[in-house]
Amino acid sequence: MNLTDLPGLNYVPVLLLMTSLVPGVLIFFLRDEQVRLRTVLNVSGAVAKVGLVVVLVPPIVAGRSLEWRSPFLPGIDLVLRVEQLSLLFLGLSALLWLATTVYAIGYLEGSPGRSRFFGFFSLCVTATVGIALAGNLVTFVIFYEFLTLATFPLVAHRGTPQAIAGARTYLVYTLSGGIVLLAGVAWLTHLVGPVEFTAGGAQQLAHLATTEPRLAQAVFVLLIAGLAVKAALIPVHGWLPRAMVAPAPVSALLHAVAVVKAGVFGIVRVVHHTYGVEVADTLGVLLPLAVLAAATIIFGSTLALFQDDLKRRLAYSTVSQVSYVTLGIAVVGVVSTTGGIVHLVHQGLMKITLFFCAGLFAETLGLHKVSELRGVGRRMPVTAAAFTVGALGMIGLPPVAGFVSKWQLGLGGIEAGHPWIVAVLLTSSLLNAAYFLPIVYRLWFLDPGESPPWEGVRTTARRLEAPPSLLLPAVAAALFALLAGLLAEMPYSPLEVARKIAERSYLGL
Amino acid sequence: MSTLWAVSFLTPVATVFALGLVGLAPDPATERWRRRLVLLAPATVLPALALAFAGPAAGAVQIPWLLLGTMLEVDPVGRPLLLVAAILYGVAAVAVATVGTARAPALMSFLLVSFVGNIGLLVAADAVTFYLAFAVMSFAGFGLVVHERTDFARRAGRIYLVLAVISETFILGGLILVAAAGGRVLADAPAAVAASESTGLIVAVLLVGFGVKAGTVPLHVWLPLAHPAAPPAASAVLSGCMIKAGIVGWIRFLPLGEEAQPGWGLLLVVLALLGAFLAVPAGVLQGDAKVALAYSSISQMGFLAALVGVALAAPELADAAIVAAVLYAAHHGLAKGALFLGIPLWRRYGSGVIRWWIVGALLGAALAVAGAPFSSGSVAKYAAKGAVGEASLLGVDLVSLLPLVATGSTILLARFAFLLLSGPRQQPHRVDAPLVSWSVLVVAGISLTWILAGEWFPVTTVPDLEPVTLWDASWPILLGVAISAVAWWLSHHERLPGWAAHPDGRFLPPGDLVVPEEALILRVRWALERGAARGFAVRSALIDILAAGVRRLGATGSVLRGAEQQLRVWEVSGVVTLGLLLVLLGAGVVR
Amino acid sequence: MNDTLGALVLLPLGGAVLAALLPRHGPWVGIVTAAATLALALTTAAAVYRSGPRHLELAGWGAPLGIDLRADGLSAAMLALTAVVGVATTVYATGSDAASGRPLFWPLWLALWSGLNAVYVSGDLFNTYVALELVGLSAVALVALGGRDAYPPALRYLFVAVLGSLAYLLGVALVYAEAGTLDIVEAGERLDGATTAVTALTATALAVMALGLALKTALFPLHAWLPQAHAAAPSAVSAILSALVVKASLFVLVRVWFVVFGGAATPGAAQLLGILGTVAVVWGAVLALRQPRLKPIVAYSTVAQVGYLFLLFPLATPGLGEAAGTTAAQAAYAGWTGALGLALAHGLAKAAMFMAAGTLALAHGSDRLTDLRGAATRMPMSTLTFGLAGASLAGLPPTFGFVGKWQLLQASLISGQWWWLPVLLVGGLLTAAYTVRVLGATVNPPDAELAPLAPVPRRMEWAALSMAALAVMLGVSSSGLLGLLGVGAPVGGGP
Structure with missing residues (x-):
């Protein structure tokens, strides 16, 4: 199945890592004032990665794969593999990294510690790419922990006591999760040897599940428990709202691509490419997972209702939305799996839009609270429009991408004989509407009043409502969220790729 | 003919976009452009009118790449209503464009978006497109209702929105059930629903979902509030076209004539x-x-x-x-x-010939x-x-x-x-x-x-x-x-x-049941908030317990530190060393 | 080719003499010696990796009379670690007098290095004793370079070193009485033949040797001297002591335990060492969390990390000998590569950590955590070094520390000794906790006034960073190193 046209092609996965690792490491050694060089490094790395991914799309979607491996632990290789699922995540992270880099360059203009920030920022993306490419559990764990380490300085970046406290909470949660995951992986490796990710599940696990079902269940629980921390499933979601102290681009990346996604991506890998969904189903571990995800969906949405801080509201919304992915993959059936996997991308696009906009409101007008957003639509119409697209998508209204996910998930739930999932989705939709529509209403339909909160705030932008480096990524992300839904059935759309992944994982090809 | 289809939908959408873009930079030059656009806007309903006249001759359109695969068709149910929609929206748009309406570009935009949704749901031939169009129409309707920005309009808008969201949610649920039963294509939907295992559930969900729009008791409460709040042109389309969408939805998806x-x-x-x-x-x-x-x-x-x-x-x-x-x-x-449209006319011409x-x-x-x-x-x-x-x-x-x-x-x-x-x-x-x-x-x-x-x-x-x-x-x-x-x-x-x-x-306020319903919602919200507060209290109590635990661990830390001090004392360390020797000897000898 | 073993001892020794004779040129002598020793050590390691254990009979006499030099995979790895860390600390020490102590640093350090190499290549028990004494005494003298405040800890260290050596010597005498030879391999073979009736004498010998070496390795509860001594020494010396010197006595204990007493070691004793190690992991970490100053934190971290290394004994002992089953042998091999790999990783990371702590303390004029504010922005390299080293110590992937920890996890699982799993897993969290505590202290609150920094030569920061980077990068290419550790290992089960 490998591309054999060119001998060097199997180094492409390494190259994909290097496009962010090399700029990241170089940036560490730049002084803060070397803006131009840093920007060139950042942007060229990001563009190169996007370019590589774009080139890879047609052959990989057609079913080929690229693999690079090197011995790591005794008997265990470090495996980097580009196949469909990794491509999906890779595409998301490459695209959003580019957007976020541009955004961050504008956001952090003139603030101290930029080289450190961008260094870790690139490392963070490197880790995410590694997670996407990881071809076996051990490689996955490596990048998973690497991600924890790379994001910690980003969360703490501001250096305020709250930032340090938030970062510490983050670290306590994620490291503990990492340890549980590591225990699970070590145990599994001991039981069945090194496990390679295989569509439809690894053979060894099918064997283990028949011979030692109890052990297989226990390991599954450990693995999922470890991943659940980053995936922000209740009751281990607590770090997410507290990590909100991070600068906006970091929050955007954390919520849309990197940390939270790494968790759910891991769950996809464990359920579909390690155990195999059928094996997991016979073990009886999927239904509890689905119920947990459903509970998280409702819980996150409910708590979001009570947040006045915009970013915290978005954070609780993430808790809820990300569990859609878990819900989708914990339900047996191609449609549901497609919905779960495609939401990986869709949630990323929508959430990053929302965070970009939240950052724009905070940076341009100094607004952090929902209650302060009265009439901002008049002052910042483009930002408010982008926010509206994201919010409507989150509610699940067509033609934004969120609808496509919700539709698939609902159909999948019924197909699998779990109609209660539709009820969960709809309740969540109602709650989403209940906490997003008031914001949209405030933005557009309320008057800012005599003295709006942003009175006297000076802005650097002359013609546009905000600096273009902040505005363009937000608009682009909103556009992508819209197009992902509007053109859901186009070739190479996330939905199509997700469907292929799901089909393969059931055929066990 | 596909040109006609494209033109029917794209001209109003493009006009709205143009209005929005021009509105981004409000200065005198662009203001003139906006006014011109608003004046031109009523003409954008004409392609849809042509579509209605063309009827089945317009053919069925399939756009597989759009959304989840879009299918459009003018069928006998949709055709007369399409004609009505084109005429009514056109007249309403003329009224908006020519009478000195406050913030006419905004009202016109919402009117056109709502128009696109409205005709979309009439010609949609698959469930997803139908839902898209329905949602577009519903949410654009909110813009029509609150347009006046008075307190009365805001309250009406709030109630409209709450009910619209509930309606959308139920409709989405119903349509997912319909689609899962094999009724993605509207032509198959009634039969599919009838054949489904959960016909009753689907019917119930759809009755609620579309009932809101159709103004069925007890979901009608938004109507008496929204109509007076909206500008007359908006009330006309609201009453003339939008609420009919509920009936259309029922006709499309209920197992009428099947079971x-x-x-x-x-x-x-x-x-x-x-x-x-x-x-x-x-x-x-x-x-x-x-x-x-x-x-x-x-x-x-x-x-x-x-x-x-x-x-x-x-x-x-x-x-x-x-x-x-x-x-x-x-x-x-x-x-x-x-x-509805006659009301302002009467008021304006009411004393002339x-x-x-x-x-x-x-x-x-x-x-x-x-x-x-x-x-x-x-x-x-x-x-x-x-x-x-x-x-x-x-x-x-x-x-x-x-x-x-x-x-x-x-x-x-x-x-x-x-x-x-x-x-x-x-x-x-x-x-x-x-x-x-x-x-x-x-x-x-x-x-x-x-x-x-x-x-x-x-x-x-x-x-x-x-x-x-x-x-x-x-x-x-x-x-x-x-x-x-x-x-x-x-x-x-x-x-x-x-x-x-x-x-x-005053005896019976507009919206009748809305008063107790609002009170009910408030009570639910209050209960939710109290529940959340209790949840937070429980959580902070748990955190306190945890923190106490951590403090106790910290105390363990000071115990360790004390022990460490002791270990540094020469005599103690000597005794410990000897003790360890004895233990090692014991462990080595005893097998 | 075999001559490199002798040269590895003699070259630093010659350097030491030269440095003593030319006190003003100490740094140059040090650097040249270090570079040459590094080259030798790496050549040796490569040779061992390629063609198995080396053996050299010095002066051609052979055992039992002559000086036998041996180098198996473990020796080669330790030689290489010593050389790599040695070069880095040498470069580091040239940066500042305050970091090295005085001109006396150079002869002492090179002598210490010679002693370390001698420990690693020595083929008999008595020569090992001599080498250990050389290491111990020069280490004590190096601690004393820390100035007046360092004298009491140095004195205590002296007592400990001598007591440990004497206990070891007593054990050597008992072994000689039992086996009639001092050659490590031969003694092992002879004692092994006598396993059927392990005498009280053998048991006593093992006990006193274990005690003496554990004392020198600072195993809980015999560790009280270490934090004081390591914290009081100049920072280059701290790095050497924590990264290298502690490993020398551990190396000897491993040799004695697995080669000399291979058949005599009881599971009970092995478990005891493991339990003491476990307590050390928690004890050291908790105390590290409560230290107000940077160097004691790092020193207590050493106490904790040494604890991990002692998990080798319970994990590998059941797999010794021919009689052990395949599973036990597999577990033993995993434990062996894991624990000793962890020792290597600790050497690199701890050197980096102490050196970073040293530069931070030098620049800020104090190593109190409260005085380190703003280091994250003003000395990013040192802060990064500290963080990377902490990550490796915590065993976070992809560092080399992770590889070691993974092997230990596998060993625990394979051997069914699941009770070590929580130690391995939670210990990492505690390590991360005190690392983060330090990193948190270096962050600059937005509007704080900061005192100016004392200048620190860049090469000191680079030396530290290079060690930390190595500790991280070796993780990705660890298979060769793990393979090296397995060459000539006394436990079976290797691939």
Whole structure:
């Protein structure tokens, strides 16, 4: 199945890592004032990665794969593999990294510690790419922990006591999760040897599940428990709202691509490419997972209702939305799996839009609270429009991408004989509407009043409502969220790729 | 023909985008552009009008890459309503564009978006496209309702939005169930629903979801609030087109003609008739002409819903009932639209010569709504009568109940006329575009459209358009007129209690049930908040316990530190070393 | 080729003499010696990796009379670690007098290095004793370079070193009495033949040797001297002591335990060492969390990390000998590569950590955590070094520390000794906790006034960073190193 046209092609996965690792490491050694060089490094790395991914799309979607491996632990290789699922995540992270880099360059203009920030920022993306490419559990764990380490300085970046406290909470949660995951992986490796990710599940696990079902269940629980921390499933979601102290681009990346996604991506890998969904189903571990995800969906949405801080509201919304992915993959059936996997991308696009906009409101007008957003639509119409697209998508209204996910998930739930999932989705939709529509209403339909909160705030932008480096990524992300839904059935759309992944994982090809 | 399809949807969308873009930089030059765009905007409904005339000739369109695969088609159900929508939105847009409306570009944008949604849901041939169009229309409708930005409009908007979101949610759930049952394509939907294991659930969910839009009791509460709050042009499309979407939704997805659902059918008929009749006293007690019209709409929608209910309960009547419902919806849309749009015209021309034309036209429209002989209403009512011929409700023949709806309508319209005539008027005015287009609506609409609609329809199940017995159509109206006259006499001579003699909407506030419903929602929200507060309290208590644990661990730390101090003492370390030696010796010797 | 073993001892020794004779040229002598020793050590390691254990009979006499030099995979790895860390600390020490102590640093350090190499290549028990004494005494003298405040800890260190050596010597005498030879391999073979009736003498020998070496390795509860001594020494010396010197006595204990007493070691004793190690992991970490100053934190971290290394004994002991089953042998091999890999990782990371702590303390004029504010922005390299080293110590992937920890996890699982799993897993969290505590202290609050920094030569920061980077990067290419550790290992089960 490998591309054999060119001998060097199997180094492409390494190259994909290097496009962010090399700029990241170089940036560490730049002084803060070397803006131009840093920007060139950042942007060229990001563009190169996007370019590589774009080139890879047609052959990989057609079913080929690229693999690079090197011995790591005794008997265990470090495996980097580009196949469909990794491509999906890779595409998301490459695209959003580019957007976020541009955004961050504008956001952090003139603030101290930029080289450190961008260094870790690139490392963070490197880790995410590694997670996407990881071809076996051990490689996955490596990048998973690497991600924890790379994001910690980003969360703490501001250096305020709250930032340090938030970062510490983050670290306590994620490291503990990492340890549980590591225990699970070590145990599994001991039981069945090194496990390679295989569509439809690894053979060894099918064997283990028949011979030692109890052990297989226990390991599954450990693995999922470890991943659940980053995936922000209740009751281990607590770090997410507290990590909100991070600068906006970091929050955007954390919520849309990197940390939270790494968790759910891991769950996809464990359920579909390690155990195999059928094996997991016979073990009886999927239904509890689905119920947990459903509970998280409702819980996150409910708590979001009570947040006045915009970013915290978005954070609780993430808790809820990300569990859609878990819900989708914990339900047996191609449609549901497609919905779960495609939401990986869709949630990323929508959430990053929302965070970009939240950052724009905070940076341009100094607004952090929902209650302060009265009439901002008049002052910042483009930002408010982008926010509206994201919010409507989150509610699940067509033609934004969120609808496509919700539709698939609902159909999948019924197909699998779990109609209660539709009820969960709809309740969540109602709650989403209940906490997003008031914001949209405030933005557009309320008057800012005599003295709006942003009175006297000076802005650097002359013609546009905000600096273009902040505005363009937000608009682009909103556009992508819209197009992902509007053109859901186009070739190479996330939905199509997700469907292929799901089909393969059931055929066990 | 696909060009026509594309143009029908893209021109209004492009106009809205252009309005938005031009609005980004409001300075005098762009202001002029905006005004021009607003003036041009009404023309964007014309392609849709052409589409309606083309009908099946426009062909079915499949756009597999759009959304989840989009299918469009003008079918017999959608075609008359498409025509109505194009006309009504066009007239409303002319009114918005030419009368000095406040923030006309915004209103025009919402109107056009809502138009796109409205025609979209009429021509959608698959569930997803239908849902998309329905959602677009619903949420654009919010912009129409709150346009005036008064406190009253905001409250109306809030209630509209809450109900719209609930409706969307139920519809989405219902459509997911329908699609899962194999009804993705609308043509297959009723059969698929009938064959599904969970028909009852689907029917229930859809009844709620579309019931909100169709103004079915008890989900009708937004109507009497939204209509007076919105600008008249918006009220016209709201009442004339949007609320019909609910009926269309039912026709598209309920298993009409496939499987008898007597229980649900009966429930719908009962609720529908409750609405049809209770709206009359509720509407009469209002002091605002537009609220009275809104209650008239609720009453009429009750009539329509009753038809759907009959179709649901008795599959053999379904075809006829659907035909009747569509005809009735088309007719009512135009007539009610004409009435709403007539209100500002009356106020503007109310003291000039032109007022006679307006009064006459309004009277015509009102008679049509009531179903007077020779009006579109009579045809529609006749069709309905034919459709429900054998159906009965708790032993009472529906046929004998339906004419009474006309009586109710007459009373409501009489109240409307009274309120309008006693309302304020302005100085005479020149003939202008809104008047012309309104006149076109009244004439072309009321007299011509129903004929077209009838011709486009598969008329096999409808009796030919022969003149109906005069008396059959007349007595309910005459009865209504008589009751109104008596009521007027009684109140004029102060023979009635004050709240009934000079109602001003205080005895029964507009939106009737909304008051207790709002209170209920507030209570739920309060309970939720209290629950959340309790949850937070529990959580902080847990955190306190955890923190205490951590502190205790910290105390362990100081114990360790003390022990470490001890270990540094020479003697202690000596003893420890010797002790360890002994242990090692023991461990090494004992096997 | 075999001559490199002798040269590895003699070269630093010659350097030491030269440095003593030319006190003003100490740095140059140090650098040249270090570079040459590094080259030798790497050549040796490569040779061992390629063609198995080396053996050299010095002066051609052979055992039992002559000086036998041996180098198996473990020796080679330790030689290489010593050389790599040695070069880095040498470069580091040239940066500042305050970091090295005085001109006396150079001869002492090179002598210490010579002693370390001697420990690793020595083939008999008595020569090992001599080498250990050389290491111990020069280490004590190096601690004393820390100035007047360092004298009491140095004195205590002296007592400990001498007591440990004496205990070891007593054990050597007992072994000689039992086996009649001092050659490590031969003694092992002879004692092994006598396993059927392990005498009380053998047991006593093992006990006193274990005690003495555990004392020198600072195993809990015999660790009290270490934090004081390591914290009081100049920072280059701290790095050497924590990264290298502690490993020398551990190396000897491993040799004695697995080669000399291979058949005599009881599971009970092995478990005891493991339990003491476990307590050390928690004890050291908790105390590290409560230290107000940077160097004691790092020193207590060493106490904790040494604890991990002692998990080798319970995990590998059951797999010794021919009689052990395949599973036990597999577990033993995993434990062996894991624990000793962890020792290498600790050497690199701890050197980096102490050096970073040293530069931070030098620049800020104090190593109190409260005085380190703003270091994250003003000395990013040192902060990064500290963080990377902490990550490796915590065993976070992809560092080399992770590889070691993974092997230990596998060993625990394979051997069924699941009770070590929580130690391995939670210990990492505790390590991360005190690392983060330090990193948190270096962050600059937005509007704080900061005192100016004392200048620190860049090469000091680079030396530290290079060690930390190595500790991280070796993780990705660890298979060769793990393979090296397995060459000539006394436990079976290797691939």
